[in-house]
Amino acid sequence: MNAFRALLAKDVRTELRTLESVPAMALFSITTFVLFRFGLDREQLEGSLAAGVLLTTILFAAILAINRVFVAEREQGGFDVIRLAPVDGTALYAAKVTILVVYLLAFELIAVPAFAILFLDDAGGLLPLAGVLVLADLGLAGIGALVSSIAVNSRARDLIAPLLLLPLLVPVMIGAAGAAEPLLSAGGPSYDDFGKWIAVLALYDVVFCLVGYAVYDFLLED
Amino acid sequence: MSFRAPRILPVLTVATLTAGFALVFFWTPNEADQGFIQKIFYLHVPLASCALIGFIVAAVQAILHLRTGLPKWDVRAYVSIHISVIFGVAALLTGAIWAKASWGKWWVWDEPTLVSFLIVFLLYCTYYPLRYAIEDRERQARYASVFAIMAGAFVPLNFIAVRLAETLVHPRVFATSEGGLPAKMMFTFLVCFAGMALLWETLVRFELAAKSSRARIGRLRRALEGDDVATASSRIAPLPREASG
DSSP states (O other): OOOHHHHHHHHHHHHHHHSSSSSHHHHHHHHHHHHHHHTOOOOOOOOHHHHHHHHHHHHHHHHHHHHTTTTHHHHTOOOHHHHHTOOOOHHHHHHHHHHHHHHHHHHHHHHHHHHHHHSSOTTTHHHHHHHHHHHHHHHHHHHHHHHHHHHHHHHHHHHHHHHHHHTTHHHHHHHHHHHHHHTTTSSSSSOOTTTHHHHHHHHHHHHHHHHHHHHHHHHHOO | OOOOOOSHHHHHHHHHHHHHHHHHTSSOOOBBBBBGGGGGGGHHHHHHHHHHHHHHHHHHHHHHHHHHHOOOHHHHHHHHHHHHHHHHHHHHHHHHHHHHHHHHHSSSSHHHHHHHHHHHHHHHHTHHHHTTTOSSSHHHHHHHHHHHHHHHHHHHEEEEEEEHHHHHOOOSSOTTOOSSSSSSHHHHHHHHHHHHHHHHHHHHHHHHHHHHHHHHHHHHHHHHHTTOOOSSSSSSOOOOGGGGG
C-alpha cells in the first residue's frame, strides 16, 4: 500500500510540475470537437451522434495519456527500480490505473463542459453521464495500463499501443455510447436500457482489472 | 523439444471432411427458407467456431507458458493463434458470401455474431506486429502470452457487448422457438465440425513440425559452418528453444 501511494504521489507530482498529459488531452479534445463541427457540418448534436462524438474524442484523448503513462519509467529507469525494490509489481499496475483515472477525470472536467457549450441544447443529462464516464474511465485505465506497459517495451511503441487498444476498447465504446445516447437525446435525458449498459461497463472493468492484476508481474520480469 | 509431423491425423481429417461434405451435398435436405445457399452453414459455422475455440486454446496455452516458463507452450500458443487467424479469414469470407446471398449485402452491421467476430479478428491480427516489435526472444514470448490471455478474456466479453447492442438478425440455428436444427442437419453439422476441428489440429501439428525441423536445420547448418552467430531465421515466429541454443 505504501508503494502504491508513493508511486501515485510521484506521478501526480510529475504531472503537476510538467503539465504534460491533461492539458494536451484537453486541447486535443477541443480541437477534435471543432473538426467534428465541420466534418459533420452540424452545430447542434443530440442522441447517438452526440454520444459518438463525445466518446470517440474521449477515447482518442485517452490514448494520448495511455501512450505516455510509462514513458518516464522506461526512459529514467523506473522499471529497474521497481524490479530492485521489495515491492509487488501489481502496486505499479494499481498506481498507473489510478493515475490514468485521475488524468481522465481531470480532462473530462474540461472536455465535457466544453462539449456541452459547443454542441448541446439541453445539458440535463450531464450529471448521470458523469457516472457512465467514471465506469468507462476505469475500463480505459485498466486495459490502458496493461497495454501501455507492453507497448513501452517494444520497438514501435507509439504504434503498438493504439493498435492493440482500439479493438480492445470496442466493448467500452458500446457500453458507454449505449448508456449516453438516451441521456443526450434532444427531448431531455431518458434512461432506456441504462442499467444494462452500466452492467456491461462494470463487467468489463472487473474482468480487465482482474486480468491486469493477474498477469502484470510477468510484464515486469527481466 | 521437437514436434513430429502427424501421420494418421491428416488421413482422418481428409476422411471426415470428405464424409461431411458428401453428407452436405447428397444427404442433407435443402433448408426451406434459404434453399441451397444455406449449405454454406456447414463450412462457415465450423470455421468460425474452430477459430474462436483456437483463440481460447491459445489463451490456455499462454497461461501454461506463464506458469511453467516452458517455451514449448509459447510456440503452441503462437501456432494456435496463427491457424485460428487463417480460419478467421475464411470464416469472414464465407460469412460475407452467405450474407450477400441471403440478405443481399456483403456486410450487415446489425448482425452481432459477424460484427463480434470481426472485432475479435482485428484484435488477433495485432498479435503479429506486437511480437515483431519486441526483439528479446524471452520477453517477446512473455508479452505474447500476456496478450493471448488478455485477448482470450476479451472474446466472450466482446460477444456479450455486441449481442446486447444489436437486434437479432443472425440465424439462430441451434436454439430457436421452432425447436432448432432438424436431426439430419444436426448430424451433418457435427460431422463437418469434427472434420474442421481435425483440420485445425492437423495444420497446427504440421506447423509445429515445420518449426521444429527449421530449427534443427539451422542448428546443423551452424554446426557445419562452425558459426556461433545465431541466424535471423525467424524474428516474428517463435522457434523451439533449441533454435537459439
